[in-house]
Amino acid sequence: MSQVAESLASRLAELVGAGRVHTGPKSLAAYEVDGRRPSAALLPSSVAEVAEILCFASAERLAVIPIGGRTHLHIGMPPHRYDLALDVSALNRVLAYEPHDLTLGVEPGITYAELDRNLREKGQFLPLAPPFAERATLGGIVAAAADTPVRYAHGTAKDLLLGAEFVTGEGVISKSGGRVVKNVTGYDLHKLLIGSLGTLAVITRLNFRTFPLPPLQRMFVATFADPLGAMAFCRAIMQSPLQPRVVDVLNPRAAGLFAAYSGGNLGRDSWLAVVEAAGHEKVLERHARDLASMSREAQAAEFIALDEDQREHLFGCLCEFSPIAFGATSAATVFRIAALPSALPALLEETRKLAARHALDCAILIRALGVVYLALLPPANPEAYPELVNCSRELMTLCVTSGVAPMIERCPLEIKNALDIWPPPGTEQEITQRLKHVFDPHRILAPGRFRGGI
Amino acid sequence: MQRTIIRELERLLGSSGVLSSPEDLLLYEYDGSVEEAGPDAIVFPRRKQDVVEIVKLANRYDLSIVGRGAGTGLSGGALAREGGIVLAFSRMNHILEIDAENQRAVVEPGVVNLDLSRAAEKYGLYFAPDPSSQKSCTIGGNVSENSGGPHTLAYGVTSNHVTGLEVVMPDAKVIRLGGRAMETPGYDLTGLMIGSEGTFALVTEVTVRLLRLPEDVRTLLAIYDSLGDATDSVVDITARGIIPAACEMLDGWTLRAVEAYVHAGFPLDSAAVLLMEVEGVREAAETQADEIIEVCRRHNAREVRRARDARERALLWKGRKEAFGAVGRVSPSYYVLDGVIPRTKLTPTLLRIEEIAKRYGFVIGNIFHAGDGNLHPLILFDHRDRDQFRRARAAGAEIMQLCVEMGGTLTGEHGVGMEKNELMPLMFTETDLDLMRKVRAAFNPVGRLNPGKVLPLGKGCGETRLQPFPQSAGGNA
Secondary structure (H helix, E strand, O other), rough: OOOOHHHHHHHHHHHHOOEEEEHHHHHHOOOOOOEEOOOOOOOOOOHHHHHHHHHHHHHHOOOOEEEEEOOOOOOOOOOOOOEEEEEEOOOEEEEEEEEEHEEEEEEOOOOOHHHHHHHHHHHOOOOOOOOOOOOOOOHHHHHOOOOOOOOHHOHHHHEEEEEEEEEEOOOOOOEEOOOOOOOOOOOOHHHHHHEEEEEEEOEEEEEEEEEEEEEEEEEEEEEEEOOOHHHHHHHHHOOOOOOEEEEEEOHHHHHHHHHHHHHHOOOOOOOOEEEEEOHHHHHHHHHHHHHHHHHHOOOOOOOEOOOHHHHEEEEHHHOOHHHHHHHOOOOOEEEEEEEHHHHHHHHHHHHHHHHHHOOOOOEEEEEEEOEEEEEEHHHHHHHHHHHHHHHHHHHHHHHHHHOOOEEEEEHHHHHHHHOOOOOOOOOHHHHHHHHHHHHOOOOEEEOOOEEEEE | HHHHHHHHHHHHHHHHHHEEOOOHHHHHHOOOOOOOOOOOOOOOOOOHHHHHHHHHHHHHOOOOOEEEOOOOEEEEEEEOOOOOEEHHHHHOOOOOEEEEEEEEEEEEEOHHHHHHHHHHHOOOEOOOOOOOOOOEHHHHHHHHHHOOOOOOOHHHOOOHHEEEEEEEEOOOOOEEEEOOOOOOOOOOHHHHHHHOOOOEEEEEEEEOOOEOOOOOEEEEEEHHHHHHHHHHHHHHHHOOOOOOOOEEEEEHHHHHHHHHHHHHHHOOOOOEEEEEEEEEHHHHHHHHHHHHHHHHHHOOOEEEEEEEOOHHHHHHHHEEEEHHHHHHHOOOOOEEEEEOOHHHHHHHHHHHHHHHHHHHHOOEEEEHHHOOOOOOOEEEEEOOHHHHHHHHHHHHHHHHHHHHHHHOOOOOOOOHHHHHHHHHOOOOHHHHHHHHHHHHHHOOOOOOOOOOOOOOOOOOOHHOOOOOOOOOOOOOO
């Protein structure tokens, strides 16, 4: 260790204790973000320590990236600077849980799986099931704006987060919102933290509303020869009185990946529409009946109800779409594109042509008829990268010009070196920059990772 | 206000687009709250460009601007606390588009809440937030206050139903936040803007999500001889995993006042009624209604009625939605409070409110969204008696403090406005408030928009830098 590094390590040890500062290359490798390695990783054990670390980092102009379960660090552009990893995994307590009020307050480092176990004991859940639930932390889920198959019924963190406590880039502990399910007191600063990738503040507490677990749930799969049939089926659901909790669509490649992943054999060459309903038996029967008839009208080849094991499995696959694509090839480039239902058929057709032109495989998951996860799957060798870059750039342009908002959620570093994973900023850029300046005037929080170079 | 300014405004908007006579100004001194504050002029833009020009003019003459929808707000949000211009959106009231296929509508801010739902009805859609004032309140006002309503228990408040905004910033630039899609990469500025009570920017266009009308609605009225049994029922219903679409409570005093006016069929000798609604697919509504009835009976409900048809349902809801009007008949004035507590603390909180009522010598009626713990105590007083007014405010502040003590918040849906800005320290530390001030200043650096609202006055806020209002040359101010 150099003298500078040693002196830094000892000053950091004064902040959090020597046992909670890592400077060895082995430990630090785990904290790499886009190939950049920090000089130290810190594991604070209290909010006060988080504040001290950020005061110190702010004074010394050290760049900090807040880190949870390290499951979503691939999102964002490579950081401009990266000196300290602020690992919140030791802040992992449930601070308040009032089942009868359906409210919850947690520290950011608790994993989704751990929290879910707590809630299930009381017959409740938080509808934010992320990929890698055993490792993903609530702080990370919020900061990455991870979504979940049940967003069709429950929305996303924006709809579930009641309030938060956080520490700004100047080390100031602050909060907004509240702990009750309804509240309009003061400005909703916590909304800004959702999807902010740690560029505004380090989250130290999150208050959520929870939901009762449904008495029963059942998953149905309809298979279609082409995307238009699947889309027509889903639009019919949208226009019906039914209230399913999941409405996702898979293209044949995605279905194939899931089948390979699960050893199952769900319609490998078909488009799949996956629908999950919840409620009492009568409600499920009604869904089964109506969905079957809608699927027939939409010319489905098959319509089946899954058994509980299959359901759990497929639900897991839907949650894990991005990692499954990444498992197929480490060069997977996953777009996340928000689009209106009416825009989906044209978008699918354009992307099909585009991928074919570049001879790239592509797996598609359409979530809740509103967000398209599109994974380009090139062979994992550097020779494929130029084609991948071209295809990604064209897809980005295609989306932007047709008025839908894309971002690349996961891709090889080579892609990030060649193009921006964010769409170009719009008229909101000036106020966005001013807000960044309010929260983090010295630009020490995850600099460069966010949209518009923030 | 200087004649020259009025003339300039008239040149922009036509003479029918500007009000400045003393009688007209008087009408805009009020909203739905107990607050008062008068503007120096009221302007009625018809299009976005008018708003831009008004903002430019206000910048030239250093005037403050307060956006106003229908003026039904209950925290003084639409009052010109420091004079200046009230910018009334009532003529920007067009539904620009209903995109039924994608379940979106694009509207101007002055569109009345219920008008939007009515227009969407032919597509089988509606706009979920339903404040009691929905016959007159506007979507722009709903966005500013992040309004709720009885059905927000299941469907959420305004912020859960808005996907995009177009706003005019205090520097007169027009920017777009969010869009029509479910999400937009970048900070959630739409979420931040909603509920900012007109202190960040002026909203000129709103894109909202429309929901599908439910296939079946079951409306239930449970009647109790004890308030405690009613509140216990609420907790137990949730514990069973049922989230009703709405769950409203009226206490004995309030239900009697309402019954005398609306004749909704509330028994006059009961201690509380619960008005509940479940909806969705027929099978779900049916099962949940049965379960709710069972829970209410177990908690000693004297009677549980089901609305048999749309007419009975409408009558029960009339009893709820026109409750404030009913109270207006029996008292010269009333002060509607808005606080939230965890729903498990309903019983002890209501007992403490009763104590406060006795101590101050007021009747306090309670009508509230029981399902989400959103209380609306009504303090009856006579506003002509300044001492009563002062004591009503003090009793209100004490009830607000109680809500915060119980783990709740200062406002669930009415906003902070100029009613509760000095109570903000009950919930937030000085550093919390300071960050909020800085965020406001990022949007609204000289405090031109809606000064004196949301945050406590008197410390480091931009608005204190605002120049005093230019003295009238024409005798109107």
